[in-house]
Amino acid sequence: MATTRAAVYDGDARLTVRDVELREPGRGEVLVRIGASGVCGSDRHVLDGDWQMPQPTIMGHEGAGVVEAVGPGVRSLEPGDHVIMTWFYPCGTCSACRQGRTWVCTGSRSEECLLPDGSTPMQLDGAVAYPYLAVGSMSERVVVAEQAAVRVPKELPFDVAALIGCSIATGVGAVVNDAEVKPGRSALVIGAGGVGLSIIMGLKLAGASPIIAADVTDESLELARQFGATHTVPSGADLAEQVRSIVPDGVDVAFEAIGRPETIALMPAALQRGGAAVIVGLPPQDRPVPIDALALAEEGKSLLGSNYGSTVPARDFPMLGWLYLDGKLPIDELITNRCSLDEVNDAFDLMRSGARGRSVIVF
Template sequence: MTSLRTRALVHSTPDGLTVRELDVRAPRGDEVRVRVRASGVCHSDLHLIDGDWPSDEELVPGHEAAGVVESVGDDVLGLQPGDHVVLSWFPPCGDCVACGRGQQWLCTGNMCNEHRLPDGGTAYSADGRDVFPFIGVGALSEYVVVPEAAAVKVPDELPFEIGALIGCSVATGVGAVVNTAGVSAGQAAVVIGCGGVGQATIAGLALVGASPIIAIDLSAERLEAARGVGATHVVDGGASDVAAQVAAIAAEGVDFVFEAVGHVATISQAIALVAPGGAVVLEGLTAADRAVPLDAYAVAAEGKRILGCNYGSTVAARDFPRLASQYLSGELPLDTLVGPRISLPDAIGAFEDMRRARGGRAVVVFGE
């Protein structure tokens, strides 16, 4: 096997975002090389681009993708060329304490947060210079190399655009409901922020039978989309009486509030909205080191819980096939989560749309 040329979106501090030609080496050991067919434009990538999560390295953004295995390393056991896969940006090492507890979403043995493959390196290069994969994937590229644990086989009939979203936003949103919070039928829930993760959270709440399901957002377009995936009520987040509207809808109080924005103000709002004994689930990621004021006495006295949600407490090998099956059976209506289908260069504009909360989840679609 030899290296390939790949067109990729690259972010660097001096140049910003540019489309570049890179070399991507052959897979080694337990790695697989995947031809990407669809890659979502996710808010986590925007944190990198806007400097919320600063890096002085050249990085290929993107971590939400699906594609077809092109080649495999000598130690790969469960995949072969031609398999359709969804990529996970947090593959388990299998050896750390968290993995031993079955909490693979808390793995401390991978190097994703350092933007490295498990061996500490990268498969990308340009003119002999290393270019690194954002969160260990770098999926806004025609080809990626990832460890086998990061490529989960799914049915061939699963559309690549849906598979891409399952790899991050859907796994996070539905997982927050099912895995992290354990919401039961009939419990009242609020979702603050109706971007990709928020929409998936609403779909997950509808799946388990939560009621009412109240969506809050500043965008009328996104609120209308929220109705399409299961919201029973919508509230304009810019209204002066948001809390009163929520109280009128959920007269017995809100059991769960899912914060899918990652802003200090909406996190504080979520804590205020949840009923005594209820739980706030933090899905949205803030800028690094951002602190949130907390009335600790009130939280303790009212028995409120604050649950951190990393990747929807997802075990990719278990949850990705289940989510694919639920989509294919019609249980999860995920088609409306796919926004504009765009080319790789158009991803630059899609990030600007995301900054302005315009449109749905853009998905870069690569050719045959």
């Protein structure tokens, strides 16, 4: 066992940075030295008690780094490769995977924070520790399943690459894969945080117009305009009226990127007939959303759930990386705070305060 410094969650919202034991990669596994880890809202859901995870948990699931070693049987990667981690590794054998729909794989154990063989590679004080979503990227080094690490161009900066692993893939994928937005379609994005801004980037890339962003802070709305929103409105109970003052019939598609039942419920009224509302933000467990099902049916509107933007990591991560390198996705402008691992709690405090943009831990 080697030792790695990592951010540990043990039931307290304040993480502790501790030494964690990390074993060598086994069959079908790779050892990755982390270059950067995103600080994502999904991590905060765990720290704030919205979602339950096995403990102690090594936090972080948006990670990018360099392969240092590979276990027996690994064929797609070798030491020196630059990789992005996926927080939902596919099993490759279930019905969904055989259809190419890896985002709804039924054989993955990532949500249990386990590797494919049911083990974890980490220990804390001699007891089992669980890397969050089988990644645990808030650690200097990680051991992950081969299919959880996707090779990307070495020119891609680690901080940008880390965000591709979750928020960028989720946001752009929700636009391109789930909603299949066509040029000239109108759109509403509720929430201009990391995922919301990624959705706006995806909408601009797809040629949508107008793009309306709604948020509660002026700072976030200003950032939304920088990323491609043509109009901004304050988010509130009268959101549908504000949207219809811009697009009288309502928008073609609406995205909720916060994960609040109250704002999810606002989407259908802002849609035109035949429009689609896409749930991208993940709400707390056991929080139902009030929806007028009769109005939804009568007006031919759709309510879609977007899981990971229907991303196929092996296909989409390199593509998103090249789009950044070609200047078509300004991902680096999304990063407003770069910090060290020891400053991880400050980064979560910034998120809770509503600070704009994204924080990234740089190793």
